[in-house]
Amino acid sequence: MDTIIIGTIGLDDIQTPFGTVKNVLGGSATYASLAASLFTKPGIVAVAGDDFPKEHLEMFRKKGIDLEGLEKKGKTFRWQGKYEFDMNEAKTLKTDLNSLMDFKAKLPDKYKKAKYVFLGNIDPELQMHVIKQLKNPEVIILDTMNFWISGKKEKLLEVIGKVNILLINDGEARQLFRTTNLMKAASQALKLGPEIVIIKKGEHGSLMFTKDAHFNAPGYPLEDVKDPTGCGDSFGGTLMGYIAKTKSLDQKNIRKGIVYASSVASFNAEDFSTKKLEGLKIRDVQSRFEQLREIREF
Amino acid sequence: MDTIIIGTIGLDDIQTPFGTVKNVLGGSATYASLAASLFTKPGIVAVAGDDFPKEHLEMFRKKGIDLEGLEKKGKTFRWQGKYEFDMNEAKTLKTDLNSLMDFKAKLPDKYKKAKYVFLGNIDPELQMHVIKQLKNPEVIILDTMNFWISGKKEKLLEVIGKVNILLINDGEARQLFRTTNLMKAASQALKLGPEIVIIKKGEHGSLMFTKDAHFNAPGYPLEDVKDPTGCGDSFGGTLMGYIAKTKSLDQKNIRKGIVYASSVASFNAEDFSTKKLEGLKIRDVQSRFEQLREIREF
Numbered sequence: 001m002d003t004i005i006i007g008t009i010g011l012d013d014i015q016t017p018f019g020t021v022k023n024v025l026g027g028s029a030t031y032a033s034l035a036a037s038l039f040t041k042p043g044i045v046a047v048a049g050d051d052f053p054k055e056h057l058e059m060f061r062k063k064g065i066d067l068e069g070l071e072k073k074g075k076t077f078r079w080q081g082k083y084e085f086d087m088n089e090a091k092t093l094k095t096d097l098n099s100l101m102d103f104k105a106k107l108p109d110k111y112k113k114a115k116y117v118f119l120g121n122i123d124p125e126l127q128m129h130v131i132k133q134l135k136n137p138e139v140i141i142l143d144t145m146n147f148w149i150s151g152k153k154e155k156l157l158e159v160i161g162k163v164n165i166l167l168i169n170d171g172e173a174r175q176l177f178r179t180t181n182l183m184k185a186a187s188q189a190l191k192l193g194p195e196i197v198i199i200k201k202g203e204h205g206s207l208m209f210t211k212d213a214h215f216n217a218p219g220y221p222l223e224d225v226k227d228p229t230g231c232g233d234s235f236g237g238t239l240m241g242y243i244a245k246t247k248s249l250d251q252k253n254i255r256k257g258i259v260y261a262s263s264v265a266s267f268n269a270e271d272f273s274t275k276k277l278e279g280l281k282i283r284d285v286q287s288r289f290e291q292l293r294e295i296r297e298f
Numbered sequence: 299m300d301t302i303i304i305g306t307i308g309l310d311d312i313q314t315p316f317g318t319v320k321n322v323l324g325g326s327a328t329y330a331s332l333a334a335s336l337f338t339k340p341g342i343v344a345v346a347g348d349d350f351p352k353e354h355l356e357m358f359r360k361k362g363i364d365l366e367g368l369e370k371k372g373k374t375f376r377w378q379g380k381y382e383f384d385m386n387e388a389k390t391l392k393t394d395l396n397s398l399m400d401f402k403a404k405l406p407d408k409y410k411k412a413k414y415v416f417l418g419n420i421d422p423e424l425q426m427h428v429i430k431q432l433k434n435p436e437v438i439i440l441d442t443m444n445f446w447i448s449g450k451k452e453k454l455l456e457v458i459g460k461v462n463i464l465l466i467n468d469g470e471a472r473q474l475f476r477t478t479n480l481m482k483a484a485s486q487a488l489k490l491g492p493e494i495v496i497i498k499k500g501e502h503g504s505l506m507f508t509k510d511a512h513f514n515a516p517g518y519p520l521e522d523v524k525d526p527t528g529c530g531d532s533f534g535g536t537l538m539g540y541i542a543k544t545k546s547l548d549q550k551n552i553r554k555g556i557v558y559a560s561s562v563a564s565f566n567a568e569d570f571s572t573k574k575l576e577g578l579k580i581r582d583v584q585s586r587f588e589q590l591r592e593i594r595e596f
Contacts (some may be wrong), residue, residue, distance in 0.1 A: 052513075085478055086478045087478065115516075141318070180383055180384045180385065181521060181522075182521050183521040184499070184521055187521075189461075201502065202500065203480070204502040204503075205502075205514070205518070213520055214593050214594045215592075215593055215594070215595075215596070216503070216516035216517070216594050217596075218514040218594070219514070221480075221481050221505070221512055221514070222479075222481065223481040223482055223485075224479075225477060225479070228548065252596070255510070255595070255596035256596055258596075259596050293596070295512050295513055295514045296387075296514055296516075296594045297513075297553070298513070298515070298550070298553035298554055298556075298557050298591070
C-alpha cells in the first residue's frame with residue numbers, strides 16, 4: 001500500500017438549518033479516503049461494527065479504497081451533531097464510541113510499507129501507534145481537533161513532533177498555542193517539528209507556513225452550504241492524495257495540493273454526508289481549481 | 299478639487315493589549331485622507347474644534363491634503379475605544395460628538411466639482427447631503443459601520459443606492475442583509491445599486507463582487523498588530539486615491555486598488571493612531587503589494 005489513512009468510520013445523525021439526516025455515512029477516515037481516492041488508491045485503517053451497511057463497503061471498494069485495514073467488530077461508532085445558523089462549528093449532541101473503544105489500529109503487513117500516511121482526526125494515542133508501525137514513511141500528514149487538544153494535549157504535541165505536515169483549524173491553532181495571532185501560532189507549530197503547517201479557516205480559506213514561505217489560499221465562494229461535516233477531513237484527504245500522486249513537497253506542488261483540497265472541501269459542504277464526494281469527478285474539482293485561480297488574479 | 303473625502307476628524311484615547319495612548323489624532327477622514335494622499339491630493343470635508351492641535355493641520359498640509367473643506371468650531375470630536383485580546387472589534391467606551399453635533403458638511407465651491415468622492419464613516423444624512431451638492435461625480439465610494447446600520451438603516455440604504463462602490467465589514471454585511479452567507483449579502487447589496495461591493499474581513503482579507511466577477515484579496519500576514527483603529531478607513535482612502543489616480547473601475551484596476559488598500563491598511567495596524575501612515579512611503583506600500591502577490595501564487 002502506497003497511501004494509508006487512519007481515522008474514524010461512523011454513522012451520523014446531522015441537523016443543519018437546511019435539513020436533518022439520520023444514520024448516514026460519516027467519520028474522518030470516510031471523508032478523507034473518499035477525497036484521497038480522486039488522486040490515489042488509499043487503504044483505510046479504521047473499525048466499523050457488524051451493523052455497518054454493506055453498501056458503504058461496496059462504495060468504498062468501487063472508489064478503489066483498500067479495506068484490508070478495516071476491522072469489523074461490535075457496533076459502529078455513532079455521532080450526533082448539530083450546526084447553528086452560522087454553520088461554523090458543529091455542536092456534538094451525542095457520541096457513542098462503540099467499537100472504537102477498543103480499536104487498536106494494528107496495520108496489516110502491506111500497510112506498514114506505506115509511504116504516504118494521513119493521520120485523520122482520532123485519538124492521538126492511535127495516531128502514534130500507527131507511526132510506530134511504519135517501516136519507511138515519506139510524508140505523514142496529521143489532522144486533529146479541539147477535543148484532543150483539551151483531552152490529550154501532551155500526546156498530541158508528541159505526535160506533532162513526528163509528522164511532516166500539520167493541519168489544524170484556526171480556532172484550534174489559537175487554543176493549542178495560546179495566541180490569537182495565527183502567524184505566531186504557526187511559528188510555534190513549526191518549532192515542534194513539522195516542515196509545513198496548514199491552518200484551515202473554513203470559508204476564509206487556509207494559510208500555509210514553512211520556515212521561509214507563506215501561502216494564502218482562498219476559500220471557494222459558496223452560496224449554499226448544506227452540511228460542513230467532513231470538510232476538514234476532505235481537505236486533508238485530498239492533500240494526501242495529491243501528494244501521493246505527485247510525490248513532492250516542494251512549494252509549488254504543495255500550493256496546488258492545497259487549492260485542490262479547497263476545491264474538494266467546497267463540494268463536500270454542498271450536500272449532506274458523503275453525497276457530493278461519492279459522485280465527484282476530477283474534472284469538476286479541476287474546474288473549481290481554475291475558478292480559485294481566477295478569483296485571486298490581480 | 300478632483301478628490302474629496304468626508305468623514306470625522308477626532309482626538310482618540312485608545313487601549314489595546316499592547317499599550318494605551320491618549321489624545322491622539324483619529325477619525326475616519328483623517329485615516330482615509332492620509333491613505334489617499336499616497337496616490338492623490340484629496341480635500342477633506344470635516345469639522346475640528348478650536349482645540350485641535352495645529353501640528354496635525356500642518357501635517358495634513360505637508361501630505362498635500364486640502365483643508366478648505368475643514369470647518370473649525372467648538373470642541374473637537376472625541377472617541378475612547380478599547381480592544382480586547384482578539385483585536386477584532388473596538389469596544390467604544392465613550393463618544394463626545396462635540397462640534398460634530400451641528401456639522402452641516404457644506405462643500406466649498408471648488409469641492410462641488412469633485413469627480414472622486416469618498417464618503418467615510420459618518421452619519422448617512424451627512425453622506426447624502428454631500429452627494430446632493432456634487433455637480434458631476436464619477437466615482438462615489440461609501441463606507442459605513444454597524445452604528446449606522448442599527449441607528450439609521452433607511453437613510454443608509456438610500457445612500458447605498460447612490461454610490462458606485464460599497465465598502466462594508468463582514469459582520470456588518472451579515473447584519474444589514476440578515477444572512478450569514480457573504481455571497482448572499484453581496485448579491486443583495488448589488489441589487490441596491492452599487493456596481494461594486496467590497497466586503498472587508500480584517501485579517502482574512504477582503505472579497506469584491508460585481509454582477510459577474512468575484513475577487514478574493516488576501517490579508518497581509520502580520521505578526522504584530524498594535525492598533526487596528528482606522529484600518530477600514532485607510533483601506534477605503536487608499537482605494538479612492540488609487541482610483542482617482544488611475545481613473546478606471548475596470549476589474550483589473552479595481553483588483554490592484556484593493557491590494558494596495560490591503561497593503562496600506564496592514565501598515566496602519568502596526569502602530570498607534572496615524573504614526574505609521576504619516577511616515578509611509580509608496581515604495582513600502584509597493585513592496586507589500588508584491589508580497590501579497592507572492593503569497594497567493596500557485
